[in-house]
Amino acid sequence: MRLAILGTGLMGSSASARLKELGFHIVLWNRSIEKTEVIARDLGVDIARSIVEAISSVDYALAFLADDSALLSVVSSIPRADGLIFVNFSTVTPKASIMASEFLSTRGVCYVEAPILGGPRIVREGKAIILVSGPSHCVGSIEGILKALASDIIFISEDIGKASALKLAYNNMLITSIASLAESIVLAEAYGLSLDIVKNVFSKTVFKDLVERYFDRLISEEIPTGFKLSLAAKDMEYASRAAFDKGIPLPLASAVEQLYMLASKAGLGDKDYTRIYLFMKRLGLKT
Structure with missing residues (x-):
């Protein structure tokens, strides 16, 4: 073949x-x-x-x-x-x-x-x-x-179009979840909580699977790129576009799209999309 x-x-x-x-x-x-x-x-x-x-x-x-x-x-x-x-x-x-x-x-x-x-x-x-x-x-x-x-x-x-729509719906959920987890870690750290405590508590909740799969990946200084951050931004934009074509709002998708766009413009576009945590942490350090 x-x-x-x-x-x-x-x-x-x-x-x-x-x-x-x-x-x-x-x-x-x-x-x-x-x-x-x-x-x-x-x-x-x-x-x-x-x-x-x-x-x-x-x-x-x-x-x-x-x-x-x-x-x-x-x-x-x-x-x-x-x-x-x-x-x-x-x-x-x-x-x-x-x-x-x-x-x-x-x-x-x-x-x-x-x-x-x-x-x-x-x-x-x-x-x-x-x-x-x-x-x-x-x-x-x-x-x-x-x-x-x-x-x-x-x-x-x-x-045609239905499988693509479902893929965007999935990526919307995935990328938004990753951004939410990163944001929550940054918030906890701002109050002096250790990463070990944060991970331990989060892993005892309904978010156990998400935490076990992505927590360490988020906080790692360097990891191989599996999914470019710039493409994550693109997928969130496409989710918003697809929703617009059907006349429905996706306010969370739009917000997360802008977050990933900012991170991409800050030089992280070719890095793994989990680098969004490092970007958000840097923003916190500048305040």
Whole structure:
């Protein structure tokens, strides 16, 4: 099975390594060719210099792209390609996903949206959760690819946009929870409470799972980037956009979006999104 991987960021490179390991034949494309050359050399796979070249001899194009603009730019570069299945693993707005699907249908391409719950490490281990929307006959043909990356595949609907909406709803809850935990730790520290006491008390409450998974990660000085803080800001903006399109307010999402935007502008955009705690702590130290 020949696959084109479009986008070799943290998620795309992890998926590439996993799929190559399981015997899929892959070709890589990315806007930054230098970065892709390193990944391709490590994996022993081919590089395409253009999107047209990438999809010219494959059956499936798998997109791991940063945002709506990147998705629509890639999609608009695809020529007539009858029979190609385009699987979008990116986190985008429902509106952009629908636009991509509608455009690709005029090119003879079947579009499936398959946003991922889980970071690069989970994808590399094949333990992600994938939400899927798209025509059932196309979804059925990519089952092997999905099973290579995920331990749980949830079919949402044949209607494009619904899986993307659910991914944004999930990220809204996750990112807001992380910001709330960080804010609460900063408040407790401001009154001289030790991190050990704070963690001990929080872990005895309804927030036990959140604390056990994220407390130490939040307060660590340095951790590998699994989810860029700038992309967390983008996802919160997209949640607000998606809500606006349906005429509903998301006041918490808007506030958290602004918080992450400020942290990104302060130089933390390429750091892990849990660095929001360090940003908030710095703000407190300046008062």
